[in-house]
Amino acid sequence: MITIWHNPQCSTSRKVLDLLRAEGHEPRIVEYLKTPPSRAEIAAVVKQLGIPARGLLRKKAPPYAEMGLGDPALPDDRALDAMVQHPVLIERPVVITGKGARIGRPVEAVREVL
Incomplete structure (x- = not known):
């Protein structure tokens, strides 16, 4: 089973899904x-x-500097x-497989866990 933490508004996230x-x-x-992961899921x-x-924090998200x-x-x-308080702080996209997890930046990084 492959899971992607996805933001459809993000072009990189859409490219990884493609x-x-x-x-x-x-x-x-x-x-x-819309459906934020739990603290335990993020930690895993x-x-x-x-x-x-x-390393999973999205530096471009406004709460990053504010906090x-x-x-x-x-x-x-x-x-x-x-990240639990402000899910927008989670870097995107994240692909999770039985072989591990990768942040899809660059997009090709996800191939390492396919």
């Missing part, structure tokens, strides 16, 4: 702004990505709490 379909996959689509994906939680999330020593708990 790539998945072109590769013969019909993923489970989670529009994470961060673990699959093998990055600190701050002072740019500190390189930002604790994972604070980053996770921020």
